Amino acid sequence: MMLDRHLGFVGALRAAGVPVAVSEDLDALAAVRSLDWERRASVREAYAATLLKRTAHRAAFDALFDLWFPPRVGTSRTGSGAGSGAEADADSAETAENGGAPDSGEQREDLRRRLAEALTDPTTTDAQVEALAVEAVGRFGRLSGRPAGASTWSAYTTLRRLAPGDLDVPDDALADFEARVQREALRRIAEQKGAEHVGRTAVRPATDRVAFTSASAAELTEMRRAVAPLARRLAARLARDHRTGRRGPLDVRRTVRSSLATGGVPLTTHHRPRRPRRTDLVVLCDVSGSVAHFARFTLMLVVALREQFNGVRAFAFVDDVVEVTDLLRPGADVAEVLADLVDARGRAVRLGRTDYGRSLNSFVERHADAVGPRTTVLVLGDARSNYSDPGLVPLRRMVEHARQAWWLNPEPRRQWDTGDSDAGRYAGVVPMAECRDLDQLARFVREHL
Amino acid sequence: MTWFASPDDAAVRLGEAGYLADDATATSAFLSGELGKPLLVEGPAGVGKTELAKVVARAHGAELVRLQCYEGLDEARALYEWNYKKQLLRIQAGAEDEGWAATQDDIFSEEFLLTRPLLTAIRRTGPTVLLVDEVDKTDVEVEGLLLEVLSDFAVTVPELGTITATRRPYVVLTSNASRDLSEAVRRRCLFLHLDHPTPEREREIVLSHVPDAEEGLVRRVVEVVGRLRSLELRKAPSIAETVDWVRTLVALQSGSLGDGADAAMERTLGVVVKHGSDLEAAAKELARA
Secondary structure: OHHHHHHHHHHHHHHHOOOOOOOHHHHHHHHOOOOOHHHHHHHHHHHHHOOOOOOHHHHHHHHHHHHHHOOOOOOOOOOOOOOOOOOOOOHHHHHOOOOOOOOOOHHHHHHHHHHHHHOOOOOOOOOHHHHHHHHHHHHOOOOOOOOOOOOOHHHHHHHHOOHHHHHOOOHHHHHHHHHHHHHHHHHHHHHHOOHHHHHHHHHHHOOHOOHHOOOOHHHHHHHHHHHHHHHHHHHHHHHHHHHHHOOOOOEEEEEHHHHHHHOOOOOOOOOOOOOOOOOEEEEEEEOHHHHHHHHHHHHHHHHHHHHOOOOOOEEEEEOOOEOOOHHHOOOOOOOHHHHHHHHHHHHHHOOOOOHHHHHHHHHHHHHHOOOOEEEEEEEOOOOOOOOOOEEEHHHHHHHHOOEEEEEEEOOHHHHHOOOOHHHHHHHHHEEEEEEOOOHHHHHHHHHHH | OOOOHHHHHHHHHHHHHHOOHHHHHHHHHHHHHOOOOOOOEOOOOOHHHHHHHHHHHHHOOOEEEEEOOOOOHHHHHHHHOOOOHHHHHHHOOOOOOOOOOHHHHHHOOHHHHOHHHHHHHHHHOOOEEEEEHHHHOHHHHHHHHHHHHHHHEEEOOOOOOEEEEEOOEEEEEEOOOOOOOHHHHHOOEEEOOOOOOOHHHHHHHHHOOOOOOOOOHHHHHHHHHHHHHHOOOOOOOHHHHHHHHHHHHHHOOOOOOOOOHHHHHHHHHOOOOOOOOHHHHHHHHHHHH
């Protein structure tokens, strides 16, 4: 029975994009067997330590863990029995409990008052907030009159009825409470319909698998955090290539000198450092509305790269091209940079419709000096040019001058060449890579830059 | 030997050694000992990753063997090396008529072996904690070497044979995630992500290190540090720096939360913020509060 639960949980993790190897699976079993099942926090952390190998997967893990190993069972209206295992059926105690109807205006005012008190008081414990969240869902989250088989609990209904948003409480406490209500509602649905069902639909994929174009605000912040290490990693790798001292030509002088210490036997050889290869990076970025999320995001990567390299130049375009390198100064406030970029977007627009042909032409006319034999060119965009001239000629000229060139397309490969997409034609000139999420971006950086 | 009896036991014993462990840390520390698996600790700089290994050693009176990783670390620095110079001397000092076989046997013996941290940890018979610090700084080849050592706890020296650990060391690897570790390493390890602590926990930590600081001041400092961390500075303040800051303020006689405290905090901002551009942003944030 417990094994079924365990296997179901591991399966759900895999389905959510968290890779779990068989050996990790076995480790997890060994780990939880050595623990006390009564302590839920220990079990959770034991699973986390053995199954999770990346911080980015933690959110999906937590959500699934709550579904498969719920903190309590039953659909009680109050949180009083939380954690103590089985719960008396709420329906039988409907009127006895706390007196009055389950969902009266009076109850609502009472709960709102207690909630406001709890959330503004810094000494409130997590357990107390949790109890309030459970009570809120139990009282106000039930959907009546739904057909059999449909969910009968709703976080949305709870929060709408309770309206905690217009209470005067700190924002982060409120967000915490809302998250707890969400979890409690999911738990009740999962109990009713099975954890598999809810796990499939309610759990967001891990941050590095969220498509740039469909990320929520919180996920975007999370992604931005992940970009900085990505750039650092890339820089560390490039810098290391420069420093692989061994591969350089033999330094006879130093070798002979150090051999004196070993009686003239050259035990170790010394080499001259290799000539560093300077890489210039030119980034051409489509900032039109359709790819705005993606553009912001890749520009964040460029900002991060600028802290590591000197030779980075960035250009933004919609139907005209404008240089934005100076906006991406190192150490600048990220929020300010993004605001400036929105301004720059205004300057990159003449008629307001994406026009790759015109943009590429004006780039070659005005900024041809940016591309030289040492330059790596990155074009970021969805290759949708509103059926206008795709500008293959200037693009080809640019590519011929550069050391290497890549096109990153935020659209899934199956949408290329549909509608006004010229992806195929561009791909004939520049190698094009699909780059929908952090995972793919990281892989591209690793393999090609 | 068992390192910890249960997660609670781990929390208590780490606490006695001066480390306030949360649920995740205590459970992982317990499991690492129980399952005999290395513990990979990842997280930003200054959240107590290295300290965890030190404290496990302290809690058990075990010896801490530390392998500090850096770019260019190789087998000779991590595992073992033959003492060439001594061997050369031995050959030159040897008798004329000594045969090659005898010489060879002699110069490839214990006497000429320089053990490096990994081999040292494996050969020790007492309780040992092996700390592989900043494992993300090494090259991929060293990672391969680590894999071999950490899965079997055995090292083969061609001239001496295979040396197997008589007693498995407790292994802690730390990483700042500046490079992605290979899946193979991750799979062999238990994973613990340490992040900046919650304000309550940080207050406890600070108070345990600076007992004579006033509670109100600590609360204020921890709150400010928390805000600084959310600013996306180039280098976020670490726990050790928070402790240092409180110590500084206490030393400056601003140990209480009087009118002068904020001014003193602004003057001593350099204790927690270490970049010019960060300093500006931090001063702005401090003034806003």
